[in-house]
Structure formats: C-alpha cells, structure tokens
Amino acid sequence: MWTETDLIEIIHEFPAVANEALHAIQQGDGKPPDLDSFNAAAAVLNTDAAELCVNLLQSTGFSDAFVQALLARGIEVDTDVPENARINLAGMADFLQRARTFRCRVEVDDTFRGTGCLVGPGLVLTAWHVVRVQGPGVEQNPEPKVTVVLADGSKHPAGVPPSYASPCGDREWINEAPHADSDVLDRHDVALLALRTPAARHLGFAHLPPVPPAVVSRSKLYLLDFPKGQDEQLGEGTTWKIRKVTARMRHDIETAEGSSGGACFNSRFELFGLHQGRQQRGPGRNGGKLDDGRLVPLSLFAADVAELIGKDIAPLELWHLDGENSQLVIGRDLFVSAVAAAGQDDSRVRGVRVKRRNVSSGDETGLGFSYRILNELLLRRGGEHLAVRIPLDEPVSDLVSDIFQRVQSAGVAMNAIPSPGGVDPGQAAAEAAARDQANRLAAAVNEAATKTGRTVWFFVDNPSVPLSEPARLHLEGFVASCLVQPRIRLVIAGLETLPLAGLEFSGPDAARADGPPADGGSGPPGLVVDYVGGFTRQDVLNCLTRAAESLAGQADQQSIEAMTQVALVGSEKFNGVYRDATLSTVVTRLQPYLQVLRESAGTTI
Incomplete structure (x- = not known):
C-alpha cells in the first residue's frame, strides 16, 4: 500500500479529496479536522501541512482508515510490489x-x-x-x-x-x-x-x-x-x-x-x-x-x-581501422556486413570464407588484412566476442592440441577435451578418428564459451606450407563441427582448394532469403564467400564519403569525385577492377584530403 511519502504526495495533489477523507474518518462529536487546520498549524511550526497531517494520523492510529477513505474516493493505489532486496x-x-x-x-x-x-x-x-x-x-x-x-x-x-x-x-x-x-x-x-x-x-x-x-x-x-x-x-x-x-x-x-x-x-x-x-x-x-x-x-x-547503437557495435560498413590514419578499408563491405550477420545468435551465417580471385598470383594481401578488419570489428563488441588466430605457416603434428592451446592462451578457460566416445585412432579409420577428435574439441570450446557468455571466432590462415594429411582431416572435421556450435564463428582465409562443409552464401541477404527464424533465415548454416584481389572506383568513393561524414559531418560529393580521380590516376584496371597492388599508392594519395577533413572538424584521428 502507500508509504508516508505517498500519503504526503496525495494530499498535495488531491487536497479536496484528502479533506473529504479526513471528514469521513472523524469519530465522536468533535469538529472534524481539515486541511485548513493543518495549514494554520504548519505556518506556526514552519513545517509542511501534509506532513503534519500524516504524522498525526499515524500517531492516533487513523492512517489505515484514511487510506481506505482515499481508495473509496477513487484515488488509485500503486500496485507495484517491492522487489526482493537481495543482490547478486x-x-x-x-x-x-x-x-x-x-x-x-x-x-x-x-x-x-x-x-x-x-x-x-x-x-x-x-x-x-x-x-x-x-x-x-x-x-x-x-x-x-x-x-x-x-x-x-x-x-x-x-x-x-x-x-x-x-x-x-x-x-x-x-x-x-x-x-x-x-x-x-x-x-x-x-x-x-x-x-x-x-x-x-x-x-x-x-x-x-x-x-x-x-x-x-x-x-x-x-x-x-x-x-x-x-x-x-x-x-x-x-x-x-x-x-x-x-x-x-x-x-x-x-x-x-x-x-x-x-x-x-x-x-x-x-x-x-x-x-x-x-x-x-x-x-x-x-x-x-x-x-x-x-x-x-x-x-x-x-x-x-x-x-x-546496433550499427555502432556491429557496423555494416567501415572506412578505416580505428586509430590508424593510413589503414583505410576499401572494397570490403561484404566482409564487414557478413561479420555483423554472423554475430547474431540465430543467424544461418556462421562466418566468412575469404577467397582470392586469382589464386595463382600468390598475393595474400587481402587475406591477411581480413584478420585486422575482424579484430577491429570484434573489439567494438566490448569483449563478448574474441578472435583466435590459427596460423598454418609450419607443419603441426597435432592440430587439435594446437588449437586447444591457442584458445586457452586467448583467455578462455578450457576443460580437458572429453575422451573419445567409442572412436579411437587405433580402432577406426584415420578420417573417422580425426573427425571425432575435432568434434570433441569444438564441443569443448563451445561449452567454455557458453559458460562465460562469449563467442569465439576462429580465423584460419592460408597455409604457407603444405598441409599434412592429419592436419587436413582435423581441419575439415573441426570446420564442420564449428558450423553447428552456437558460440563459435569462423573466418577461413584462402584454402580455396580445400573442400569444406557448410553452405556458401553470396551475402547475408541470401542466407535470410528463406525468412524466419527471427528473420535470420531457416535451413543449414554456412559461410558468406568474400572474394578479394581488387577494388573498384565505387569502393574508393564509398570510403571517402564515409570518411567525410564521420570527420566533417557531411560529404561534398564534388570534391570526393575529384579526389577519387586524383587517387586513381595512372592505375591500371581490368573490367573496372583495380589490382590490390595499387591500393597502397591510392591510400597514400588520399591522406592530404583526409587531413583537410580532420582539420575542418578539429580532430586528430
């Protein structure tokens, strides 16, 4: 019911009703007290009339009767119940x-x-x-x-x-x-x-x-x-x-x-x-x-x-790496939006598969930069998502143990991988045993991540040395198992010739095409395929437009068009696509324009 403070407030807000209630509860032949009496007394005592009235009602035992009289006259009661006072x-x-x-x-x-x-x-x-x-x-x-x-x-x-x-x-x-x-x-x-x-x-x-x-x-x-x-x-x-x-x-x-x-x-x-x-x-x-x-x-x-707020935490576009003036993000919108989609709990998108347009060129610039973009995006999520990088730059005798150690080093407390459930390397084919080991590892990582409310993103680097047969079997089995683990996401950089489980989506919208659950799409999970190895004029325009809107609050399209033209002059293109090898030159040419934007906004980013 009402507290002393509530009754004081009611008298202030509904003085006429309070006066009626005071008359109604009066017993005996004496003149019933009214608010005029309390106002006069309060003026002498230099206090509040409503507070004086409530104190008198409580001291004489009439406060409950006064409450009932207020209720009978249509004053609504606060039905909220005080919550449990115990604190976690x-x-x-x-x-x-x-x-x-x-x-x-x-x-x-x-x-x-x-x-x-x-x-x-x-x-x-x-x-x-x-x-x-x-x-x-x-x-x-x-x-x-x-x-x-x-x-x-x-x-x-x-x-x-x-x-x-x-x-x-x-x-x-x-x-x-x-x-x-x-x-x-x-x-x-x-x-x-x-x-x-x-x-x-x-x-x-x-x-x-x-x-x-x-x-x-x-x-x-x-x-x-x-x-x-x-x-x-x-x-x-x-x-x-x-x-x-x-x-x-x-x-x-x-x-x-x-x-x-x-x-x-x-x-x-x-x-x-x-x-x-x-x-x-x-x-x-x-x-x-x-x-x-x-x-x-x-x-x-x-x-x-x-x-x-959602777009700030999980942006659909990114024009630079935070705090790094020269690290512009050009032509990677699909990667950024795919990471945002994969970050949702119910999404069919469980990560990104980054493929090179021209594998034979040997250029891995876009592959390595993908990790820096991923790290930037996950840092924005406030520690609930973390990246674990799996480099394949040297032969590994036991990939499962290597991944286990890397997860622990990233700060995820892991229990020992459960013993094999009836499948043992000495008793089954190598492929079945490797798949079982990988399944148990993925399940252990998911369990550890669930306990701490985190999501683990595995970034698998393109191997610089040939994969051993055991490593290949472990990796294939691990990827297949990770795709169905609620607290695990994947980014596969390269490895174009390695057949991996899961569907391949052209983009987040393709994964959502089937509609619910929760608008994330229905059906088996998979990875969005993001091709690297070139950029377009529109990619540069998009980057500069976002930079101008971020730094100066508005984008002057005429100056952006002109600056893009300057940045791309002399660069070769094929079917409208510029080679990644020219990207460093383009970024260098854009720096003076970005500095102008910073100075116009009074920033130092």
Missing part, C-alpha cells in the same frame, strides 16, 4: 568493475556540464539539456563544442547536433517538473553523442537490454554520475512513481548539478534510464525543500536509439 554479489562485482569504465564526463565549450555513459564503442548517452545552450525550439548558431572525457582521461569531440536528440519539456528547461504527461509528450530529454575520434574500446560500454526493463516503483536503483563534477562513486536508492506523470519517475538518490545525464541501472544491473533533474516533494519540517531525483525511463526512447 557476483553480478554486483562485475557491474562495479565495468561501471568505472563506461561512465564519462560531458563538457560544453570546455566547461563540465553533466554525465554520460558509453553505450557503444563510439556512442555516449546523456541528457539533451546537458549539451544545449539554447532551450527547446530555439536554433543554436553557432553550435557549441561538445567534448566527452572518458574514464582513462582521454578527450573526444562529439558530433553536434547529436545522432539522436529528443528535447526536454519547456518546464523542465527552467528547472520545473512536468505536471502531466502532456507537458513532455514525445520529449524525453535524451541525446546520443557520436564521438569523432576513436573511443578507447578497452573501456567497454553499457549494453542496451533487448527488452527495456519494466517501469515499476519501489525497486532498487543505481546511478552513475558526477555530482558537481566530483566522483562520488555509486549512487544507490529506490524508484517511485510520480502521480499523473508516467513519462518520468522519481528516485531518492542524492544528486547535484552535474548529475544530469547519469545512467540509471536496476537491481539486475540493466540500463533503466537517465537521471534528468530534481522532483520537488514539498517543504520539510525545518522549512527546507524535500527534493527527489527525476529520471527518464529507457522504455520511452530505447526503440529510437537501438538501431544507431
């Missing part, structure tokens, strides 16, 4: 370790303004009013300079306007709480900032829950903020509903200027919402104000930001 200690320890890294400060024109939270490798969630200098509906010209200070002290300029922006209510801009949902209809006070320079990906980020947590009162809440710019550690409190307003909630965590934009988490350590401001509860006993915090529930805006 392991979950808390993990959350505290991660929370130190994804909380960040937000500066506007070099002045600290509020708190933010990394929700992707390059995205920060904060309150809209934190990054504004003008109120709702007012154009900002010029736009302010917004900078995000990460946990490691590095500073990163953010794109303005934000990637997503939902303004606060007009009353909220002047530090007044909304009186009704109509005051903040479709106005969530949320901004999603895109960092223009590489975020420190080792810091990780807070994950957006697949389904936003239910908005309930009397539940545990944790707040990550910087009140007055100071690190006051973790704020802990309880959520409460605000009567007549469902688009905001109040909480009892102590906050201050600078707390705005702080991420709120529930008892399961899921992102729950953003702290936004103060919610006045009324005057206190000594004349001071009783203020609570006010938050915006994630459920209001999660659908608006989910796609942007």
Whole structure:
C-alpha cells in the first residue's frame, strides 16, 4: 500500500479529496479536522501541512482508515510490489568493475556540464539539456563544442547536433517538473553523442537490454554520475512513481548539478534510464525543500536509439581501422556486413570464407588484412566476442592440441577435451578418428564459451606450407563441427582448394532469403564467400564519403569525385577492377584530403 511519502504526495495533489477523507474518518462529536487546520498549524511550526497531517494520523492510529477513505474516493493505489532486496554479489562485482569504465564526463565549450555513459564503442548517452545552450525550439548558431572525457582521461569531440536528440519539456528547461504527461509528450530529454575520434574500446560500454526493463516503483536503483563534477562513486536508492506523470519517475538518490545525464541501472544491473533533474516533494519540517531525483525511463526512447547503437557495435560498413590514419578499408563491405550477420545468435551465417580471385598470383594481401578488419570489428563488441588466430605457416603434428592451446592462451578457460566416445585412432579409420577428435574439441570450446557468455571466432590462415594429411582431416572435421556450435564463428582465409562443409552464401541477404527464424533465415548454416584481389572506383568513393561524414559531418560529393580521380590516376584496371597492388599508392594519395577533413572538424584521428 502507500508509504508516508505517498500519503504526503496525495494530499498535495488531491487536497479536496484528502479533506473529504479526513471528514469521513472523524469519530465522536468533535469538529472534524481539515486541511485548513493543518495549514494554520504548519505556518506556526514552519513545517509542511501534509506532513503534519500524516504524522498525526499515524500517531492516533487513523492512517489505515484514511487510506481506505482515499481508495473509496477513487484515488488509485500503486500496485507495484517491492522487489526482493537481495543482490547478486557476483553480478554486483562485475557491474562495479565495468561501471568505472563506461561512465564519462560531458563538457560544453570546455566547461563540465553533466554525465554520460558509453553505450557503444563510439556512442555516449546523456541528457539533451546537458549539451544545449539554447532551450527547446530555439536554433543554436553557432553550435557549441561538445567534448566527452572518458574514464582513462582521454578527450573526444562529439558530433553536434547529436545522432539522436529528443528535447526536454519547456518546464523542465527552467528547472520545473512536468505536471502531466502532456507537458513532455514525445520529449524525453535524451541525446546520443557520436564521438569523432576513436573511443578507447578497452573501456567497454553499457549494453542496451533487448527488452527495456519494466517501469515499476519501489525497486532498487543505481546511478552513475558526477555530482558537481566530483566522483562520488555509486549512487544507490529506490524508484517511485510520480502521480499523473508516467513519462518520468522519481528516485531518492542524492544528486547535484552535474548529475544530469547519469545512467540509471536496476537491481539486475540493466540500463533503466537517465537521471534528468530534481522532483520537488514539498517543504520539510525545518522549512527546507524535500527534493527527489527525476529520471527518464529507457522504455520511452530505447526503440529510437537501438538501431544507431546496433550499427555502432556491429557496423555494416567501415572506412578505416580505428586509430590508424593510413589503414583505410576499401572494397570490403561484404566482409564487414557478413561479420555483423554472423554475430547474431540465430543467424544461418556462421562466418566468412575469404577467397582470392586469382589464386595463382600468390598475393595474400587481402587475406591477411581480413584478420585486422575482424579484430577491429570484434573489439567494438566490448569483449563478448574474441578472435583466435590459427596460423598454418609450419607443419603441426597435432592440430587439435594446437588449437586447444591457442584458445586457452586467448583467455578462455578450457576443460580437458572429453575422451573419445567409442572412436579411437587405433580402432577406426584415420578420417573417422580425426573427425571425432575435432568434434570433441569444438564441443569443448563451445561449452567454455557458453559458460562465460562469449563467442569465439576462429580465423584460419592460408597455409604457407603444405598441409599434412592429419592436419587436413582435423581441419575439415573441426570446420564442420564449428558450423553447428552456437558460440563459435569462423573466418577461413584462402584454402580455396580445400573442400569444406557448410553452405556458401553470396551475402547475408541470401542466407535470410528463406525468412524466419527471427528473420535470420531457416535451413543449414554456412559461410558468406568474400572474394578479394581488387577494388573498384565505387569502393574508393564509398570510403571517402564515409570518411567525410564521420570527420566533417557531411560529404561534398564534388570534391570526393575529384579526389577519387586524383587517387586513381595512372592505375591500371581490368573490367573496372583495380589490382590490390595499387591500393597502397591510392591510400597514400588520399591522406592530404583526409587531413583537410580532420582539420575542418578539429580532430586528430
């Protein structure tokens, strides 16, 4: 039922109904007390009339009767049940370790303004009013300079306007709480900032829950903020509903200027919402104000930001390797999109098979660079996906044992591979025994990855020496088994002449062509085939367009066309395809243009 605080709030919001309820519970012949009496007494005592009334009702034993009288007069009861107060200690320890890294400060024109939270490798969630200098509906010209200070002290300029922006209510801009949902209809006070320079990906980020947590009162809440710019550690409190307003909630965590934009988490350590401001509860006993915090529930805006965050974590396109000025990614869109598709739990795409257009040329540039792209993409996922490289550059007597050791070295705690289930090298054909060993290895890796909630990506290098027969049998069996393991993905670089299990898809869309499950397609799993060994003029145009949009916020197609022409001048092509051997020259010629973009945006990437 209602708490003392709830009853005080009800009296403030429904004084006429409260007055009727006081008259209804009066017993005897005496004059029934009313709010006028309490108001007069409160003025003398310098306290709040509603608080004085509730204290008297409790001391005289009439509080339950007062509650029933309120219910009889149509005041709705809060049906939320307080949650179990016990906390998962392991979950808390993990959350505290991660929370130190994804909380960040937000500066506007070099002045600290509020708190933010990394929700992707390059995205920060904060309150809209934190990054504004003008109120709702007012154009900002010029736009302010917004900078995000990460946990490691590095500073990163953010794109303005934000990637997503939902303004606060007009009353909220002047530090007044909304009186009704109509005051903040479709106005969530949320901004999603895109960092223009590489975020420190080792810091990780807070994950957006697949389904936003239910908005309930009397539940545990944790707040990550910087009140007055100071690190006051973790704020802990309880959520409460605000009567007549469902688009905001109040909480009892102590906050201050600078707390705005702080991420709120529930008892399961899921992102729950953003702290936004103060919610006045009324005057206190000594004349001071009783203020609570006010938050915006994630459920209001999660659908608006989910796609942007998803593309930041698992991008469908990439124009450069993070932090490396000269490492442009040209002509590898299919590889990037295939990795994104394979990263989904229910996808038929279980990885990529990288093949050379001209195997006889001996050029392995695209094969080796594939690993660097994969590593970049997996780093963006915050540690839940990791790459294990399997080089085949020297003869290996026992490929199964070699892979086992490499998985352990990557940080995955492995149990011993189970003993053979009736199949032994000494008792069965070599092919059957090798397949059994490979199956048991893949199952052991999947089990270990499942326990830690991770996905292991095996990158199999093209062999620089001939594969031995045992290694070939182990590799074929291992690939076949990995394709059906939920927590394993594959990238096969080269090995074009080796027949491997699984379907080959021309792209992620081909795998989804059959429709569900969950739009990932139905049928057996397989690998997307990505051919390397050349690039087109359009590939260069795409790279420069993305670079301009990322660094300068817009792309001047005329200058991009001209720069592409300069970069490709003198390069030979066949059927519109340029050889990879010319790629280094093209990248070198593009550097001055990229530097102009960086300087125009004030970045150093």
